Amino acid sequence: MSSPKLETVGIHKKYPGTVAIDNISIKFEGGNVHALMGKNGAGKSTLVKILAGAVQPTSGKILINSTEVRLHSPIDAFDRGIATVYQELSLVPHLTVAENILLGRLPKRKGLGGIIIDWPQVFARAESLLNDMQVSLDVKAKATDLGVAQQQIVEIAKAMSFNPSVIMLDEPTSALAQHETENLFRLIRKLAQKDVAIIYITHRLGELQRIADTVTVLRDGKYIDTVEMKKTTPEKIAHMMFGEIIQKKRPVDIKASEKTVMEVRNLERKNSLHGINFTLREGEVLGIAGMLGSGRTELLRAIFGAEPFDDGEIILDGVSIRNLTPARMNKLGVALMPENRKEEGLVQVLSTRANMCLAGLERISTRGFTTKARERTVVNRLVEKLDIRVSDIEQAVSSLSGGNQQKVIVGNWLNTNPRIILFDEPTRGIDVKAKQQIFQIIWDLSQRKISSIFVSSELEELLEVCHRILIMKRGQIVDEVQPQNLSADDLFVLCQETNQGEKICH
Amino acid sequence: MSLNKLRCQAKQSAMEIVLLLLCIILAFRAEGFFTTDNLLNVLRNVSMQGVIAFGMTMVIISGEIDLSVGSAVAFSGCLTARLVQLLSGSDIAMPMGSAIVIAIVCSLITGFAVGCLTGFIRVKFGVPTFITTLAWMTALTGAAELITNGFPLTPFPQWYNFIGGGYLFGIPFPAIIFLLCFVIIHFLMNYTSFGRSIHAVGGNAEAARLSGINVSKIKILVMGIVALLAAISGVMQSAEIMSGTATMAKGWELDIISAVIIGGTSLFGGQGKVRGTLIGVIFLGVLVNGMTLLNISEYWQHVVRGVLILAAVLINRAQPTSR
Numbered sequence: 001m002s003s004p005k006l007e008t009v010g011i012h013k014k015y016p017g018t019v020a021i022d023n024i025s026i027k028f029e030g031g032n033v034h035a036l037m038g039k040n041g042a043g044k045s046t047l048v049k050i051l052a053g054a055v056q057p058t059s060g061k062i063l064i065n066s067t068e069v070r071l072h073s074p075i076d077a078f079d080r081g082i083a084t085v086y087q088e089l090s091l092v093p094h095l096t097v098a099e100n101i102l103l104g105r106l107p108k109r110k111g112l113g114g115i116i117i118d119w120p121q122v123f124a125r126a127e128s129l130l131n132d133m134q135v136s137l138d139v140k141a142k143a144t145d146l147g148v149a150q151q152q153i154v155e156i157a158k159a160m161s162f163n164p165s166v167i168m169l170d171e172p173t174s175a176l177a178q179h180e181t182e183n184l185f186r187l188i189r190k191l192a193q194k195d196v197a198i199i200y201i202t203h204r205l206g207e208l209q210r211i212a213d214t215v216t217v218l219r220d221g222k223y224i225d226t227v228e229m230k231k232t233t234p235e236k237i238a239h240m241m242f243g244e245i246i247q248k249k250r251p252v253d254i255k256a257s258e259k260t261v262m263e264v265r266n267l268e269r270k271n272s273l274h275g276i277n278f279t280l281r282e283g284e285v286l287g288i289a290g291m292l293g294s295g296r297t298e299l300l301r302a303i304f305g306a307e308p309f310d311d312g313e314i315i316l317d318g319v320s321i322r323n324l325t326p327a328r329m330n331k332l333g334v335a336l337m338p339e340n341r342k343e344e345g346l347v348q349v350l351s352t353r354a355n356m357c358l359a360g361l362e363r364i365s366t367r368g369f370t371t372k373a374r375e376r377t378v379v380n381r382l383v384e385k386l387d388i389r390v391s392d393i394e395q396a397v398s399s400l401s402g403g404n405q406q407k408v409i410v411g412n413w414l415n416t417n418p419r420i421i422l423f424d425e426p427t428r429g430i431d432v433k434a435k436q437q438i439f440q441i442i443w444d445l446s447q448r449k450i451s452s453i454f455v456s457s458e459l460e461e462l463l464e465v466c467h468r469i470l471i472m473k474r475g476q477i478v479d480e481v482q483p484q485n486l487s488a489d490d491l492f493v494l495c496q497e498t499n500q501g502e503k504i505c506h
Numbered sequence: 507m508s509l510n511k512l513r514c515q516a517k518q519s520a521m522e523i524v525l526l527l528l529c530i531i532l533a534f535r536a537e538g539f540f541t542t543d544n545l546l547n548v549l550r551n552v553s554m555q556g557v558i559a560f561g562m563t564m565v566i567i568s569g570e571i572d573l574s575v576g577s578a579v580a581f582s583g584c585l586t587a588r589l590v591q592l593l594s595g596s597d598i599a600m601p602m603g604s605a606i607v608i609a610i611v612c613s614l615i616t617g618f619a620v621g622c623l624t625g626f627i628r629v630k631f632g633v634p635t636f637i638t639t640l641a642w643m644t645a646l647t648g649a650a651e652l653i654t655n656g657f658p659l660t661p662f663p664q665w666y667n668f669i670g671g672g673y674l675f676g677i678p679f680p681a682i683i684f685l686l687c688f689v690i691i692h693f694l695m696n697y698t699s700f701g702r703s704i705h706a707v708g709g710n711a712e713a714a715r716l717s718g719i720n721v722s723k724i725k726i727l728v729m730g731i732v733a734l735l736a737a738i739s740g741v742m743q744s745a746e747i748m749s750g751t752a753t754m755a756k757g758w759e760l761d762i763i764s765a766v767i768i769g770g771t772s773l774f775g776g777q778g779k780v781r782g783t784l785i786g787v788i789f790l791g792v793l794v795n796g797m798t799l800l801n802i803s804e805y806w807q808h809v810v811r812g813v814l815i816l817a818a819v820l821i822n823r824a825q826p827t828s829r
Contacts, residue, residue: 354706
């Protein structure tokens with residue numbers, strides 16, 4: 001085999017207080033689709049950022065064609081032939097496809113007494129690039145008129161216009177439909193034939209067999225192994241991703257009662273939810289597992305009235321609830337901790353005190369009147385109870401750490417005396433200790449007969465926290481499992497998207 | 507520690523200190539500034555705009571804007587005048603007292619309704635209030651011209667002047683309304699769940715909605731309140747000049763928004779204090795009065811005010827805010 005296009009030797013990245021990646025050495029060959037696998041926090045994105053020049057490694061070497069290089073900036077990486085297509089597409093919506101591809105490098109010519117843009121050249125060059133990739137796309141179309149899949153092709157064309165020797169694709173299929181994924185894979189194959197080294201970042205097991213030649217697995221920032229796809233199985237890869245984990249157990253005295261508090265019947269929402277049926281019992285912690293885009297967030301938002309649904313009903317204590325709005329659900333004792341803490345959960349410019357008195361405003365005040373002193377009493381009690389580390393509750397909430405911000409949102413909702421709390425990824429981006437505290441809070445609530453629905457991408461967490469786990473795929477609940485007879489890699493395999501809706505194994 | 511605290515306090519009350527300094531300088535340099543008559547005069551002059559400025563503070567904190575307040579003043583002044591003319595005229599011949607009361611009530615209700623409509627269009631159709639109120643600005647001026655047919659209407663009896671030019675216990679009547687509005691709105695913003703919700707809605711409407719706050723209701727009410735205050739101001743203004751004129755209060759929206767910004771309210775929403783606006787309004791009034799007493803040309807006055815707005819915003823950006 002030829003010498004690798006790109007090689008990392010002992011790459012190491014430290015952030016204050018944590019090691020993001022530790023001693024990573026990988027070789028990426030031309031003409032090879034090399035997948036990087038790992039669960040959230042495994043270090044995939046840090047490695048991508050380092051190879052894209054956006055982050056500098058603490059130590060270790062990067063070799064391009066066997067020559068050691070330093071990538072000072074993303075532009076530097078581009079110039080050296082490493083192109084990156086990020087998960088978040090970044091096209092300028094009202095410019096044409098051609099302009100987006102050649103953004104910042106539009107061909108110019110002399111004319112009108114100065115230098116002006118050579119429009120025929122712009123379109124011709126974009127056209128030839130797309131032809132090279134064997135895709136047909138109108139170069140004069142506006143980016144905003146394209147679908148997500150087409151936008152992604154434009155992004156890839158943009159990356160290809162630099163004539164890269166390495167192209168990194170960060171979770172490229174996360175927003176694509178099934179047939180669009182097929183087209184993308186065909187395109188990737190063609191690129192590989194041009195002797196480009198392709199680094200394919202994903203956490204979808206099902207895709208690997210269809211696209212990857214080689215797979216490298218990372219776990220907790222460490223290099224686990226690199227294997228040929230032909231010589232391995234999805235189960236083996238899943239096992240490499242999760243390792244031998246000692247599964248923690250929730251306290252034994254936390255039991256759900258037999259009484260049903262909520263029932264969801266035939267919930268339908270166009271393009272996101274299909275025939276959802278389940279019940280939630282008093283004091284139960286119900287988990288929902290599923291890949292990104294499986295409809296788990298949409299389900300919680302629909303139950304909470306944050307987004308409308310087309311058909312079906314939500315039944316609380318035997319009463320069907322009509323015209324759901326967050327305000328009504330709040331009054332009925334349902335709480336939602338949204339997925340995007342910063343954008344949806346908190347009012348960043350307001351104080352910790354104000355943020356903890358949002359949902360319960362009506363309860364804290366009497367006939368619409370309230371005072372700071374009264375709010376302080378309520379907030380101080382919760383700050384102590386939830387162990388929120390805050391120097392001054394009058395300071396803007398944006399100054400708190402992620403874990404503490406999350407606890408502020410919990411506190412905000414505890415003020416409403418909820419009976420059901422919907423947790424959407426409550427542990428994202430918070431440290432281990434704060435995670436354990438959140439779990440403890442959920443268990444304490446369960447003992448007080450408050451039910452929770454817990455959505456998380458961290459499967460180990462679901463197994464640790466929940467009484468029962470529903471598995472969602474493409475807007476449907478496809479399975480229900482008990483955590484006691486399951487390991488994280490089993491659950492992971494169950495959650496995978498598969499070709500014809502079949503399970504990969506079992 | 508105590509020095510630090512003092513510095514913190516000084517930063518918090520930067521505008522109060524600047525206002526105090528300005529007053530001290532004017533007391534020494536501008537003849538006739540530091541007299542009861544002049545100070546009461548300043549207070550009267552700022553009252554008409556000041557009443558609206560408190561409402562504007564609510565609007566800006568809620569993340570919206572109202573550019574139509576100047577036109578709303580003219581509209582409500584003209585509407586009041588026209589209604590008084592009609593009701594007390596020979597056809598209906600209502601007693602003057604009742605005609606005026608009915609006219610005022612109608613104007614206030616109309617003003618409030620127009621504001622609520624702006625808020626409704628905002629929440630129902632997602633049209634930014636910047637656009638809607640820009641449209642109202644033109645439309646209401648036009649409506650005022652239609653009502654008055656382009657000439658000042660003067661149907662008012664002499665006693666009506668009290669509302670805009672009279673004194674109660676030696677204090678100008680509009681100033682009493684001004685201070686009353688301050689107390690009410692300050693209380694509303696700081697001691698009611700309604701006021702708290704306004705801050706939350708302006709700081710992050712989605713987070714507020716997901717916390718179960720009725721964002722639509724809040725926005726509609728806030729836009730209604732500022733328009734109501736503009737209508738009140740319009741009635742007082744018509745009483746001061748004893749007529750309804752379509753050209754009155756032209757350009758007020760900029761003075762009012764300036765006062766709110768000088769008072770430290772963030773144009774990005776969520777943050778701001780009614781007390782700050784009180785200081786901002788008085789500060790602008792004192793400045794104009796002082797410059798006039800010092801015989802500074804009106805052209806320079808415009809330049810100074812412009813620079814001042816910029817300076818105030820820069821000061822606000824520089825200091826860390828907390829609420």
